[in-house]
């Protein structure tokens with residue numbers, strides 16, 4: 312489960328290495344930035360293979376993507392690092408530290424922390440696809456970090472590859488000189504040596520002072536079942552070695568280092584880590600929460616006067632409730648969340664109680680994909696059956712008494728009479744799409760209350776910049792975007808600003824009882840449509856019972872939609888003839904089992920599947 316590369320080695324103990332610190336001029340720290348699927352992981356694997364990091368037997372497909380889900384979905388979630396040794400054409404042997412970065416918009420934060428630990432980046436662009444929205448987002452972050460950027464055109468083995476066109480596109484759209492871009496095929500290995508040569512000749516070596524007080528940037532930390540907390544650091548000044556007592560500058564907590572090492576990608580214990588080097592430390596730290604990403608680690612006895620500049624903290628933008636289907640699983644869910652958080656500090660949770668769903672947790676995520684991944688890991692790795700409530704954004708509710716409340720859960724919305732105004736987060740979205748799909752995309756953005764800011768063309772590709780309410784994006788925007796563009800549109804966003812909106816809480820009532828788990832906040836103009844759709848859907852999903860069931864959608868006290876489920880008695884024993892009491896009992900037992908999966912609303916029982924289906928529904 313931990314995303315560490317330690318998992319990849321069958322022998323879980325670290326291998327010891329006696330080599331001393333590397334000369335600064337022979338170090339290059341770099342990351343690979345790319346849009347999803349442009350071949351970043353394939354290139355990383357090739358580099359590892361070329362530099363002899365793993366034997367063929369150990370070389371699994373895409374070593375850097377070590378989590379199962381990553382493998383299946385083919386996306387990179389956690390930023391990871393590998394030290395490579397490269398004998399260059401100039402006769403010197405270089406140490407190359409590769410920081411892998413995720414390409415997806417939800418993980419922009421992880422990209423930023425990898426970039427802060429490097430001096431340069433390889434910008435990988437698929438030569439058959441061209442520049443995409445996330446290429447832009449990532450490259451701008453690299454530029455912000457003063458990176459030297461080497462454009463790499465990948466997949467030139469494909470007949471559809473148009474390297475010259477993409478080279479020009481990089482220059483036109485990004486404004487980056489691509490005349491000396493490296494042409495490669497990460498799949499066949501073509502051009503890999505050119506990439507390595509470009510790294511050593513074009514990237515600057517790191518700067519640092521061995522004699523200065525220790526300053527190491529904490530890049531990542533995770534819990535490893537065998538090693539405990541493993542902390543990934545980039546040393547800026549001074550030297551890290553076993554036995555040294557170090558201090559976390561933000562908290563003042565001190566720990567004695569037990570071991571230092573590097574990933575090759577195997578865990579390799581080394582005597583020390585000097586300036587410019589990236590590696591791990593193990594220091595008897597009990598909890599990952601004690602290791603704040605972006606913190607500076609210093610020598611406890613000779614502390615540095617100033618910490619290094621940290622990272623911008625990641626802020627969860629999407630919230631939802633997670634509830635166990637079986638209430639008895641609650642302690643298990645609580646422990647599992649705590650374990651997941653050990654390895655993912657960007658994910659937040661707190662206990663929540665719902666009249667509908669019982670005890671659970673309100674969880675905050677960096678985005679929808681992050682939510683899906685956490686949910687899937689809980690179900691898969693921890694064997695939990697979960698109900699996820701509709702994702703919601705963080706609203707700012709201004710009350711008539713002058714107070715401002717951040718609302719993470721629609722169920723907590725104050726009385727309408729106490730509300731002065733509600734503000735919602737808006738995003739600035741960049742969409743890149745071939746121009747033939749522009750029409751439906753413009754319509755989609757307009758339907759979602761979008762405001763167009765810009766529309767430009769580079770060749771036959773349109774770059775569209777829109778302001779959109781995040782609330783309209785969290786439901787099914789990605790899916791819709793992909794379907795109306797047949798998968799050709801790429802999308803990236805950043806949270807822009809809070810703006811006042813005509814927002815209302817839509818409640819769903821079943822026989823007069825509000826179902827808190829189905830409450831949502833919607834724009835007034837969409838409320839009726841959504842309310843009606845929810846009622847119709849619930850009518851199909853709630854099984855008929857002994858009495859009539861009224862399903863209503865309401866805003867405050869005003870009912871805006873209604874459906875009725877007519878009465879019926881479901882006699883499960885009807886097909887038993889004669890007096891076969893054991894069979895009758897069995898059937899009744901079975902019915903009871905089924906009922907466990909139901910939730911009681913006043914006198915109405917609603918099956919779990921109805922919640923799930925209703926919650927999955929988009930707003931149109």
Ligand SMILES: Nc1nc2c(ncn2[C@@H]2O[C@H](COP(=O)(O)OP(=O)(O)OP(=O)(O)O)[C@@H](O)[C@H]2O)c(=O)[nH]1
Pocket residue numbers: 345346347348349350351352353354385386387413414415465466467468469495496497498499
């Ligand atoms: N034909 C061809 N296919 C390639 C090449 N490089 C990568 N691919 C394929 O492109 C797909 C995506 O490659 P990945 O390396 O997983 O892409 P990535 O950028 O790491 O994607 P994420 O991890 O999702 O960010 C895979 O199916 C690769 O086999 C190449 O040079 N030529």
